[in-house]
Amino acid sequence: MLRTLLAASCAAAVLFVGAPLALAAPAPTPDAITHHTIVLNGHTYAYTARAGTITLRDEHHNPTCRMFYVAYTLDGANPNGRPVTFLYNGGPGSSSMWLHMGSVGPKRIVVNSNATETAGPPYRIVDNPYTILDKSDLVFIDMPDSGFGRIIGKGKPSDFFGVDQDVRAFGQFVERYVTKFHRWNSPKFLFGESYGTTRSANLVNYLQNAGITVNGVVLQSSILSFALDWEFEPTGIGGGDWLFVLYLPTEAAAAWYHHAVPRHGSVQSFAAQAEHFASTEYLDALAQGSALSPSTYNDVVAKLHYYTGLSEQYIRNSNLRVPYWRFESQVLRSRGQVIGRLDARYQTYALDRIGEQPEWDPTDAGIDAPFTTAINAYLRDDLHYHTPLLYRTSVYNIIGANGGWDWKHNGTAVTNVAVDLAQALTYNKNLRVFSANGYYDFATPYYATVYTLTHLGIAPQLQNHITFGFYPSGHMIYLNLPSLSEYHADLERWYSGVLSIR
Secondary structure: OOOOOOEHHHHOOEOOOOOOOOOOOOOOOOOEEEEEEEEEOOEEEEEEEEEEEEEEEOOOOOEEEEEEEEEEEEOOOOOOOOOEEEEEOOOOOEOOHHHHHHOOOOEEEOOOOOOOOOOOOOOOEEEOOOOOOOOOEEEEEOOOOOEOOEEOOOOOHHHOOEHHHHHHHHHHHHHHHHHHOOOOOOOEEEEEEEHHHHHHHHHHHHHHHOOOOOOEEEEEEEOOEHHHOOOOOOOOOOOOOHHHHHHHHHHHHHHHHOOOOOOOOOHHHHHHHHHHHHHHHHHHHHHHHHHOOHHHHHHHHHHHHHHHOOOHHHHHHOOOOOOHHHHHHHOOHHHOEEEOOOOOOOEEEOOOOOOOOOOOOHHHHHHHHHHHHHHHHHHHHHOOOOOOOOOEOEOHHHHHHOOOOEOOEOOEOOOEOHHHHHHHHHHOOOOEEEEEEEOOOOOOOHHHHHHHHOOOOOOHHHHOOEEEEEEOOOOOHHHOHHHHHHHHHHHHHHHHHHHOOO
16 A cells, blocks of 8 residues: 555655665754745745754653754745745655655756656756745645654654544644744645645644634645545445546546547547546446446447547456556557556556556656655755755655554544545635646546545535646646646646635
């Protein structure tokens, strides 16, 4: 589960760079404070970067964890009116290096935008014209035990490695941060990718119940209801035929991108056609099961071939149901290639050319080394955070060695935080949500997110408090530069709208 789940990516993102098992943490490293400028749209902004840790404590005030973060604050701004955004990745188990070095921070690593591997070092770390630092201060947070953070003192892994344990840690971090830096009266935003969206949906409700109002939540590449995720329901039993319905538009988008189907119009229009077919004729056909008439069966086979590029015989052999990992292996099999899970634009050659699923995610080869290099070089050389610790890009090994992740939430073993988001939106009628989605994302398929966010059960008047953005990229939207540019423009407009609410 931890090897294959999310982000970021995942995302989101979730990539599975190995981490050493926990050792006793040394004394805390002093915060590193540096001063910088960046030019955005012709205006020069001076800002301060603070790299450091915040210590979490138990009910007896014993230290349990030092969580690492990097905060970017605009110089001279009034903290009472200046927004602050808390950002983090997912996994669960990932550090925040993906969002930190790729998306809306003041610096970004330059990687190839066309879904091909970036050449080796030296990599380029540049000022990021797509940062949202002009709209909000930014605090990138590494989850407990990742990055330069460590579990310490009375803390133990089971205190942090679980849905609710994780949110209690992030909740305490936010409370301690706004207290230490006098940000209680600042407008507050949460920005999570992949499992980070699971965290955000849970965390916004947790914080608001604790008296900390949140103005807005950015959900990038979302997973809120895990019954709609193949990693939890590998047979489709829990999600039923809905899993095939909700993944089909992403399969269609991937087939369109790789010219496995005739390309008419844009990926947006082709995916929209697939959405309509999936939620009408296809869903109805799957629901009929063995009662489906031969003529309707043949019609559905032909349309699945049209949208996916898979042969009609393969679709018949699959009984109209093709899990996404088989699609990844099958759609380019004649070329000896497999496509990516985190980003279906990526492809690589298959070692096992008759295998039913890829042996690894081709996305990894394109981004692991550049991002890992970038975060280490940037924190140590540019921000001058000097520590003997290794930067843990993830803690998947540590989570696995300590019994895994505790998925229990709201009394169920299959996590569903959509109800928490619904409660938060209803409790705080000024709360706004931005849902960002990539067409080529198999880790958190965009149509499953649309389904989840349009089935929250909230009042119709509140449904328009959720804004959607869709981009021709994958789980990590920022890997495609034109998508990042469009995403940035959408975020700038959305932040301005949220901040105008009075």
